[in-house]
Amino acid sequence: MDQLILSARAATYRYPGAGQDALRSVDVDVRAGELVALLGPNGSGKTTLVRLLLGTLRPAAGAIAVLGQPAHEWSRPEMARAVGVVVQREEPAFPITVRQTAALGRYPRHGPWEALGEADRAAVDRALQRCDVLHLADRWVSTLSGGEWQRVRLARALAQEPRALVLDEPTANLDLGHEMEAFELLADLVRGERLAGLIITHHVNLAARYADRLVVLHRGAVRAAGPPAAALTREVLEEVYAWPVELTNWRGVPQFVPLKRTETDKTDGGTDKQDVQRRTGRTGDGRGSHGGGPAFPVRPPVRLVRLCTSLYVLSYPSLSTLPRV
Numbered sequence: 001m002d003q004l005i006l007s008a009r010a011a012t013y014r015y016p017g018a019g020q021d022a023l024r025s026v027d028v029d030v031r032a033g034e035l036v037a038l039l040g041p042n043g044s045g046k047t048t049l050v051r052l053l054l055g056t057l058r059p060a061a062g063a064i065a066v067l068g069q070p071a072h073e074w075s076r077p078e079m080a081r082a083v084g085v086v087v088q089r090e091e092p093a094f095p096i097t098v099r100q101t102a103a104l105g106r107y108p109r110h111g112p113w114e115a116l117g118e119a120d121r122a123a124v125d126r127a128l129q130r131c132d133v134l135h136l137a138d139r140w141v142s143t144l145s146g147g148e149w150q151r152v153r154l155a156r157a158l159a160q161e162p163r164a165l166v167l168d169e170p171t172a173n174l175d176l177g178h179e180m181e182a183f184e185l186l187a188d189l190v191r192g193e194r195l196a197g198l199i200i201t202h203h204v205n206l207a208a209r210y211a212d213r214l215v216v217l218h219r220g221a222v223r224a225a226g227p228p229a230a231a232l233t234r235e236v237l238e239e240v241y242a243w244p245v246e247l248t249n250w251r252g253v254p255q256f257v258p259l260k261r262t263e264t265d266k267t268d269g270g271t272d273k274q275d276v277q278r279r280t281g282r283t284g285d286g287r288g289s290h291g292g293g294p295a296f297p298v299r300p301p302v303r304l305v306r307l308c309t310s311l312y313v314l315s316y317p318s319l320s321t322l323p324r325v
Contacts, residue, residue, distance in 0.1 A: 003067075005164045005196035006030040006053050006083075010062035013048055022048045024221045025062065030164065035190045035197040037207035040217035041241055046200045049217070050166055053198070055079055067163065080108035084157030086150075088168040088200075092141050098152050099137040102128055105159030127159040130193075131185060147178030151185065158189065164196035165189065171203060179203065183210045205255045208232055216240055228253055 008028040014021045023045045030036045038046045051057040052064045055071035064071040066082055074082070084105070092101075105127065106120045116124075128134040131151045141149060150170055157165055167186065171179040183203075187210045190197035201207050207214060208228035216224040216231055218240045224231040232254040234247045244259040 002032040002034065002194070004029055004031050005067060006166075006198060007065045008049065008053060008062065009064075011049065011052055011059045011064055012061040013052060013057060013059050015048075021060075021220050023052070023059075026217070026220075026222055027225075028053075028215055028222075030196040030198050032163070032196050033191055033194045034213070035187055035199065035211045036213050036215060037211035038198065038200045038215050038217065039202075039204055039207060039240075040223075044217040044240075045220040046217055047168065048220075050168065050198070050200065054083060054085065054166065077108045080160060080162075082162055083164045083166055084160045084162035086153050086157050086165070086167040086170055088170075088172055090153065096141055097137070098133060098139050098141060098144070099124065099128065101141055101152055102155045102159050105156040108160060123161060124159050127155040130158060130189065131155040145178075146174050147181060150174065150178070150182055154182075154185065154189075158193075162195065164198065167197075167199045169200055169202065171201065171206075179206065186210070204232070204237070208253050208255065209250075232256065 006029070008026055011023055011026045011028075012021055013023045026045070026049060028036070028038075028049065038049065040046055048057065052059055053066070053071060055064070055066070055074050058064075058072045066074060066079070071079075102124045103116060103120070106116055106123065109120070110116070125134065128137055131154050133148060133151045133155055136144065136148060136152070141152060144152065154165075154167075154170070165186070170186070171182045174182065183206050186197060186199065189195060199207070199211070211228065213226060214224070214228055214231040215222060216236060223240055224233070224236045229252070232247070234245055234256075237245050237247070237256055241258075244264050245256045246259060247254055247256050249255070
């Protein structure tokens with residue numbers, strides 16, 4: 001069995017001032033050569049779990065380990081040498097080339113004033129080549145497409161020569177072709193370089209096709225975990241995402257189709273509308289089955305918005321140029 005790189009055991013965490021736990025007794029393992037996808041709706045605890053695994057948060061209960069050592073005991077440079085991270089959103093703060101961006105990945109292995117050596121430059125070139133952006137090395141990153149910029153950021157993480165890669169929604173705002181390229185590259189890197197790969201994504205179908213295992217979080221707890229065929233069921237998806245779905249099979253991999261409200265009267269499997277409402281907690285008019293308010297936010301009254309804006313401007317006179325609402 002491959003070496004265990006990232007591990008969470010009964011991890012529990014509550015943010016200060018919060019009324020409930022953000023995570024409750026979560027177990028996750030990621031081994032070398034394995035790609036694990038974290039799934040779940042917004043607010044289900046995915047980012048909190050990653051923060052725990054990276055040692056930026058400390059669990060209230062349970063244990064978090066990286067290469068067998070408690071995550072909170074790692075220094076930041078040590079953690080950066082062990083784990084490469086690609087965050088969801090990032091914009092360059094100053095003009096920089098592709099090669100210079102990838103070279104930033106060598107910083108954890110040097111002091112603040114130490115110049116890069118021949119071995120560092122070779123590591124940067126290898127990372128650029130591996131991510132198919134070496135031909136862009138002298139380009140300014142401001143001239144790159146979204147897909148190229150994602151590959152450059154992945155090359156920077158790879159230049160760290162880590163044991164694990166952690167990515168937070170790396171395909172956000174990419175078109176279909178670039179989404180596929182990103183998943184292809186990530187899966188190839190994880191298996192080819194024997195890295196532990198952990199990815200947060202909302203692309204359930206692509207995660208099912210590329211990841212070795214899925215961990216589905218719901219309200220801070222693990223709702224399902226395991227190989228895609230075991231973790232993705234209609235019951236799990238409808239409970240977690242609170243929306244009716246149909247599940248199909250593509251070459252042995254489960255793929256789901258969210259249903260329109262007009263399609264829930266009678267599905268192919270003979271499911272009637274009342275059964276869909278029972279499973280998902282949603283009714284056809286956008287309200288929950290509990291009879292409460294609408295499932296989507298209601299726009300506040302214009303007068304209330306104006307009042308809040310006025311109070312904000314009065315508190316911060318330098319913002320008096322804000323437009324009227």
